[in-house]
Amino acid sequence: MxxxxxxxxxxxxxxxxxxxxxxxxxxxxxxxxxxxxxxxxxxxxxxxxxxxxxxxxxxxxxxxxxxxxxxxxxxxxxxxxxxxxxxxxxxxxxxxxxxxxxxxxxxxxxxxxxxxxxxxxxxxxxxxxxxxxxxxxxxxxxxxxxxxxxxxxxxxxxxxxxxxxxxxxxxxxxxxxxxxxxxxxxxxxxxxxxxxxxxxxLTGYETDFEMTNIAKLYGIETLNQLFPEFPDSLDPVIPKGTQFVRTDTIQPIHPDSTYPSQLALLHNPFSRPDPGYGSNNWAISGSRSASGKPILCNDPHLGLNLPSIWYEVQLHAPGINTYGASIPGAPCVISGFNEDVAWGITNASTDVKDWYIVTFKDKFKQQYLLDSTWKPVRTLVEEFHVKGQRSVFDTIRFTEHGPVTYEETFNKRHETVNMALRWTAHDFSNELVAIYQLNKAANHADYLKATNQFDCPGQNFVFAAANGDIAIRHNGKFVKRYKQQGRFLLDGTKSNTLWQGFVPDSDNPHVLNPERGFVSSANQHPTDQSYPYYYTGTYDYYRNRRLNRLLSNLQNAKPADMMKIQNDNFNLCASELLPYFFALMPVADFTTTEKEAARELKNWTYINDTDVGAPIYFQLWLDGFMEKLWDEFKVDQRALLAPSFFETWSYLKRFPDSDFIDDKSTTKTETLPFLILQSFRNAVKLADNWQTENPSKPFTWANYKNTTALHLSQQLAFSISNIQTGGNEDILNATSSRKGASWRMIVSPGSDGEFWGVYPGGQSGNPGSKHYVDFIDQWAKGKYYQLLFLKPGEKHKRIQHVNQFNP
Amino acid sequence: MSTNSIRKRRAWFWYRMLICIVVSATIQLVAPWWSLIPVAMLIGFFTAPMNKSPFLAGFLALFLLWACWAFWIDLENNSILSERVIRLFPLPHNSLSLILLTGFLGGLINGMAMLTGDIFRRFFLPEEEKYYR
Missing domain, CATH: 1.10.439.10 (Penicillin Amidohydrolase, domain 1)
Structure with missing residues (x-):
């Protein structure tokens, strides 16, 4: 038994x-x-x-x-x-x-x-x-x-x-x-x-909820002071003073009201992509290069992921020979070159995503109001297969604007507002054919023809040709807006708030062979205020100014000089803010550590290098200061947005006694010097804490920043942490802890051209391959690989494997 | 019992283990991993009527098979993969612990399977042998 x-x-x-x-x-x-x-x-x-x-x-x-x-x-x-x-x-x-x-x-x-x-x-x-x-x-x-x-x-x-x-x-x-x-x-x-x-x-980020809420809370005048649409020190993609022609003479009609003021403050349940997904690109003409030929550079800043977002490839067949970074899952080369030309991209950052508040007739939501008629709602039932469970169904309603994305069934706070989304990402477009034709482009005319078909995401396409041409175009399908349209939530019950058309391709801001001998973009405003179409967006204010400053000083430039620029760690924001902070900071009874930190900051050359400690203090100081200053923008999880560093800085210069400086949660009145002192002391304390928590790590910017290339499954086992790199957001080397230059390319196009590139990852997506992360060290050090642009039949000593495939 | 038969029984421990390694390795090359279960059960059933440690024999067989196999792969791979995968587990972060873990996990189920086969065989033994154990 x-x-x-x-x-x-x-x-x-x-x-x-x-x-x-x-x-x-x-x-x-x-x-x-x-x-x-x-x-x-x-x-x-x-x-x-x-x-x-x-x-x-x-x-x-x-x-x-x-x-x-x-x-x-x-x-x-x-x-x-x-x-x-x-x-x-x-x-x-x-x-x-x-x-x-x-x-x-x-x-x-x-x-x-x-x-x-x-x-x-x-x-x-x-x-x-x-x-x-x-x-x-x-x-x-x-x-x-x-x-x-x-x-x-x-x-x-x-x-x-x-x-x-x-x-x-x-x-x-x-x-x-x-x-x-x-x-x-x-x-x-x-x-x-x-x-x-x-x-x-690249186009998912917009601030319509935030701008509407702020306008409601503080009025449109304050909003414009905080977020000026065209700040003074603008250095746009298309050089200031360029004459723009408007071929589309029909002006959009402006409705009576700019934003729906009767609404309560809203929150936004949608996660949006990071606005920090920026990029740099530029091309210098032969007049500035040592070889007398143009050099084109591109570094798109995206999430640092493993496997890397890019996959390098050379594609050769009769009629095509191109090399560059492709996106796994899509044919062709996105950022690269061929025998005649090279091209690169940065995000246009112009808003093409608008929210419309719609009114349904009743709780069944089968009709919505437009002008004075009830129009039928189209519905789409989405099925979600769920592992280990029965399928879940969700009904999505469509109005003329687009899908009613914002609804109480999704909105966790059950606000009864319904909002439809109008977005160029929903439209019919064929970016693939644009990229394909760009891969085969032989000259400037081909480049324009190809990129005309690239609608969304809007990009600043930079271009250089072996024949000497350089050009850049703020390219994409952009809305022909009336003034302020799309800056706020829109009234979906009126047809006069609908999009009234698009900017013709020929009117998209473009420049060919400018006098200054370079073209560049770093997600800043495409133009100055003289551009004859209204646009809105979230733009960069630091990288572009630094970049143009460096480019305008270039003479006899070689690819090595371009590498230096792509890896430039100069913190323009710090160079403008720190002297201002120190000038305003009151004298106080400082501790030894505080004195030490202040000395380190004062001696700092504003370069966010890997092995210095000053950027840690600066970052903590600035972040803490911003938090204290803009405490008004943290109300009960409502969608609000504090001004960026640059907007803050230019606002404080104009309004040093602004009401925002006072912390409303305390009885006494805080002043700017007080906030600066308080956040400085707090920053030193936080830096001290970091050192206590990380006793084995030297107190350096790279260690503190902890740049990580994260595996898509979020598994740290397959990720690379604490990559030793400098830079940060708002710096040309825009490497923060989770974002950075996802591909760096420097190309002088032509048969005797020079081709350099590197990206933070490796060609293989397999963690069991030596090619999984083999570029990361090189990338972190700001070094490049010479790209092998092979001719057919060429036997190069760097070729390691040859695979012959037969039908 | 004679010394000779004790020696024989000890030898059977190793025979059965070796048989298991060879058969299991061959079958796993073409069949899914779980083919090791019926293999171990059958070997437990058909071999070594007087063996005392069927679990250990089964355990060692697959421990050696999987650990050596993994070790060989790891050598060819310069431990690139193992040093990443081991970080998924709360174990010392080196290749050896992953190789030993692989061997252990293979051994565990194989030992249990062989033990099950061995016990099942005993239902069919003559009375005296049942008591002999």
Whole structure:
């Protein structure tokens, strides 16, 4: 009897172990599947091989394709026709970045709960309510209607699927094994979704709720003092004094009211992308370079993610030869060059996303008011698959404006206001064909023609050609606004607040070969006030001024000088604010540490280098000061926004006795000197605390900032922390703790050109590869790799692997 | 019992372990990881009628198989992967602990499976042998 019991117990334990080993429980992956050295994560360890050659057959190819991988694992794809070229781009990108491609489209499409579980349902709902997949489906239709974009999107898709279909579970990327799900087939729709993911990242930020609330609380005059639309020291993308022509002579009609004043203060439940996703780009003409040829530079600042947001590639087929950074999941090269020209991007930062307050007839929300008629609401029921649960459904209502995104069913505070979203990211557009044509551009006219089709996200496209031309254009589909339209929430019951058209492409701010010998942008205002169209946005005020100052002093510049500029750590904000702070700070009974900190700050050269301590004090001081100064803007979670550093500084210069300085929660009256002193003392205390909490770390800016390239799953195990870099937001080297130059490129285009680049990651998305993060050190040090722009048939000593693919 | 038969029994411990390693390794190359369970059960059932430690034999078999396999992979990979993956677990952050953990987890389920097979066999033994144990 004892034996029977013993047997049953053993059998049960074995069975229980089997269950635990085969299923994911909580955060713990299925142990057996995961640890098996044959099928689990160990199988993702790549062995370190020197030169390899392989030849294989792939169904779907028309002609043979050669892919050469260089020592940095950059694929150089040589195809005999374009269908094969993009097929191979898809195939090779999937080989290295499949999980990332899958995840990013799941984020955009609101399909995370499906694989992770109910905790991501609200996030999924938010994505779909924002209409990203709806917008993607519209753009997808346009993409498939154009023969060029259809060919490249379809070929790319087939290539990705050729890779996926050859995978056995043991070959799945590590993250699939950790999260226990499987790759699914790629679709051209996913490419469209990915482009919307970028649109959201770059145009998703707006401040309509905040501006409306502030205008309501303090009046429009104060608002304009705090947030002037055209500050004095503006250094716009298109040089001041440029003459603009307005070809569209029909002026937009201005309605009576600017913002809906009868509303209560609102909060905004939507997470918005960081406004700090900025970038720098510029080109200098031959008159400023040592070689006499233009040099073009670009460094887009995005989240520092692993796998990296970019994937380097060279694409070659008859009629095309281009190299640069691509986005895994989309064909073509986004920021790069070809034999004749080079191009780069920075975010336009111009507002193309507006909220309309709509009035429904009754609680059934089937009709909404427009002028004096009740119009029918269109509904879309979204289904959310949830891991381990039944599907959840959410109804999204559409008015003429767009999806009614803001509703009490989503809004956690159950405010009864309903708001529809009008956003160019929802519109029909075909950015893919624009990028494709740009990849093939041979001259300035081609560049304009190609970028005309690039609607959203709006970008400052910089351009340089081997023939000597340099140009920049504030490019995209921008709203033809009446004055102040889109700065505040809009009244959706009146048709006169609807968008009245778009700025014609020919009128988008543009400059070719300016006298000053350079073109540049760093997310600042595109123009000065003389531009004949109204626009609004969230613009940079520091990087652009520093950049233009450095560029206007350049003579005989070489790529090495450009590298210095991209890695410039000069803190313009500190150089303007610190002398002002010290001048105003009252004399007090300072402690030794405070005296020491003040001395360090006074001796500081305003350079945010890795190994100095002064930037820590400055940052803490400034942040603390801002918090005290703008305490008025923290009311009960309502959507409010404090002015930026620059706006604060220019406001205080004009209104040193502003009422905002006084802390309303205390009985006595605070003055500016008092706030400065108080926040200084507090900053020294906080810096002291940091040192106590981190006894093993030297007190340096890089250690304090703790720049981290974070894996998309948020797993620190696959991330790189405490990267030793200087810079910060508002500095040319815009590397803060989680954002920074996601790709640095310096190119002098032409057959005898020079090509340099680096990004904070590596070509492989596999944490088991030596190419996973192999560029990070180089990137952190501000060093670059010489990019290998191969000619067909060229045998270069840096080529490590050659793969021959046959139909 | 003669010294000879004791020696034989000890030898069977190693035979059964080796058989398990060879068979399990071959089958896992083509079948999913859990194929090790029926393999260990069958070996537990059919081999070593007088063995005292079926769990240990099973445990050691898969411990050696998985740990050595992992060790080999790790060597070829210069520990790039293992040094990242180990950070997922509250263990010393080095490759060796991940290799040992892999071996341990394989050994645990394999030992239990072999023990189960071994006990099941004993239902079919003649009476005297049952008492002999």
């Amino acid at each position: 004892g034996r029977v019991l013993k047997f049953i117990v053993c059998l049960l334990i074995t069975g229980a172990l089997f269950w635990v080993y085969q299923n994911k429980s909580g955060e713990i992956p299925p142990i057996g599947k995961f640890f098996s050295p044959i099928q689990g994560f160990w199988n993702n360890a790549e062995s370190d091989k020197s030169f390899t050659y392989s030849s294989s057959n792939i169904v779907g190819l028309k002609q043979p394709v050669t892919v050469q991988f260089d020592d940095r694992l950059v694929p150089h794809i040589f195809a005999k026709n374009e269908a094969d070229l993009y097929f191979m781009q898809g195939y090779i990108t999937a080989q290295n970045r499949l999980w990332q491609m899958d995840m990013q489209t799941r984020v955009a499409g609101g399909r995370l709960a499906e694989i992770i579980g109910p905790k991501l349902l609200e996030r999924d709902r938010e994505s779909r309510r924002l209409g990203l997949s709806w917008g993607a489906s519209r753009s997808h239709a346009l993409m498939m209607a154009n023969p060029q974009s259809r060919l490249i999107a379809t070929s790319y898709c087939n290539g990705v699927n050729a890779w996926i279909s050859a995978l056995k579970p043991a070959d799945y990327p590590l993250e699939y094994k950790l999260l226990d799900f499987e790759p699914e087939a790629w679709t051209t729709m996913k490419t469209a979704l990915l482009l919307k993911y970028m649109s959201n990242m």
